[in-house]
Amino acid sequence: MTAVVTAHGVTKRFGDVTALDDVSFVLAEHTIYGLLGRNGAGKTTLMQILTGQAFASSGNVSVFDAPPVENPAVLSKVCFVRESQRYPHFYTVRDVLRTARRLFANWDDTFAHGLAADFQLPAGRQVRRLSRGMLSALGVTVGLAARAPLTFFDEPYLGLDAAARQLFYDRLLADYAGHPRTVVLSTHLIDEVSDLVERVLLIDRGRLLLDEDADDLRARAVAVTGRAEAVDGFAAGRTELHRERLSGLVRSTILGGLGPHAKALAQALNVELAPLSLQQLVVRLTAPPTTTAAADREAAR
Amino acid sequence: MDDDRPIFRQIAELIENSIIDGSLVEEAQVPSTNELAAFHRINPATAAKGVNQLVSEGTLYKRRGIGMFVAGGARARLRERRRERFTEQYVEPLLAEARKLGIGHDELMKMIDSFGAVVGRDLG
Numbered sequence: 001m002t003a004v005v006t007a008h009g010v011t012k013r014f015g016d017v018t019a020l021d022d023v024s025f026v027l028a029e030h031t032i033y034g035l036l037g038r039n040g041a042g043k044t045t046l047m048q049i050l051t052g053q054a055f056a057s058s059g060n061v062s063v064f065d066a067p068p069v070e071n072p073a074v075l076s077k078v079c080f081v082r083e084s085q086r087y088p089h090f091y092t093v094r095d096v097l098r099t100a101r102r103l104f105a106n107w108d109d110t111f112a113h114g115l116a117a118d119f120q121l122p123a124g125r126q127v128r129r130l131s132r133g134m135l136s137a138l139g140v141t142v143g144l145a146a147r148a149p150l151t152f153f154d155e156p157y158l159g160l161d162a163a164a165r166q167l168f169y170d171r172l173l174a175d176y177a178g179h180p181r182t183v184v185l186s187t188h189l190i191d192e193v194s195d196l197v198e199r200v201l202l203i204d205r206g207r208l209l210l211d212e213d214a215d216d217l218r219a220r221a222v223a224v225t226g227r228a229e230a231v232d233g234f235a236a237g238r239t240e241l242h243r244e245r246l247s248g249l250v251r252s253t254i255l256g257g258l259g260p261h262a263k264a265l266a267q268a269l270n271v272e273l274a275p276l277s278l279q280q281l282v283v284r285l286t287a288p289p290t291t292t293a294a295a296d297r298e299a300a301r
Numbered sequence: 302m303d304d305d306r307p308i309f310r311q312i313a314e315l316i317e318n319s320i321i322d323g324s325l326v327e328e329a330q331v332p333s334t335n336e337l338a339a340f341h342r343i344n345p346a347t348a349a350k351g352v353n354q355l356v357s358e359g360t361l362y363k364r365r366g367i368g369m370f371v372a373g374g375a376r377a378r379l380r381e382r383r384r385e386r387f388t389e390q391y392v393e394p395l396l397a398e399a400r401k402l403g404i405g406h407d408e409l410m411k412m413i414d415s416f417g418a419v420v421g422r423d424l425g
Contacts (some may be wrong), residue, residue: 031346032344110317170339170342173342173344173345173358174339174344177335177338177339177345178335195342195344195347196342196343196344196345197344198346199349214344214347215307215309215347215350216307218306218308219306267397274320295379
């Protein structure tokens, strides 16, 4: 595996707030990553550090084997599509694409104009007069057509409808097939991208919680539904992430896969097993314990 | 891709199914990993993992620079393997549910016969 990014012990403090806490990972070439986590978890701060727009308080970052800050050789290979990208206020869509062509060595002008047409972007319109969705479409167009060896998409589709998002996913996959690169996709629409990403990085309150193959995370946890005693019998000795109840019925979210042994036990105890989607798993791993859940756990004893 | 098994395994089984039902004949070229990825909207590396599993099992073979092809004898081997798993995958759960509902042996047999007749595909 060829490393494109190496982060070692990266910590970022803003006053007494720790935005990133001792984060270490490696990003490989030719891989699509999902960077997941709640708002304020530290995703954008991390991407700013990796793209040389912010300094880590401590720790080391290396991008294409060099520190990224004020390093044109590195930054020419990096594209960062931000949630709210700012452009000079008089720029038109055409101006943005023209500027991007000068900035990115691998820029494909034909691809860019094809994408702009697919997203129905009006070339002559000033960027400040674009709708929220069009602004996102412009960012996505730049990010794809740049074909940068390392591309970050930070919540790239605010205001994009389902059809436009599907267009983005399809174009990303098709272009990635012909031009493999490292893509980091930060998003809250986890179910939409769970089949697209090869690896998942999950950040929670500044800490790296998961760094795993997306396929390995499928069915990492199961929801077990049945009568309370039966669910307790199944849950015994396993890690319970969450519990809900409806009269005599309990649904418990349990860490651990659906091995043949688990299926046999479920059948014997007469409980239903349902695998957790990646999105549900992320929700359960990153949701703070609520007072009702605590009360439920208390009541369950 | 929407069940709980790893996607690469599902991709491998989809190709196996096409071989078993004859839509991919022996020595035919299978879709490339990029075509599989685009069609199923999955990561190309995941599609490649599924295809590579079939290569390592001898179901597919690689022609350098051209692509992947169905190996000779693959269909017969896959059918044999599926038959070995048939009891565990289909008969056991059927019998477990029948037992739970109090459906006896004769009744169950009658159901299978009459359902086969209804869909016009009795097992002969």
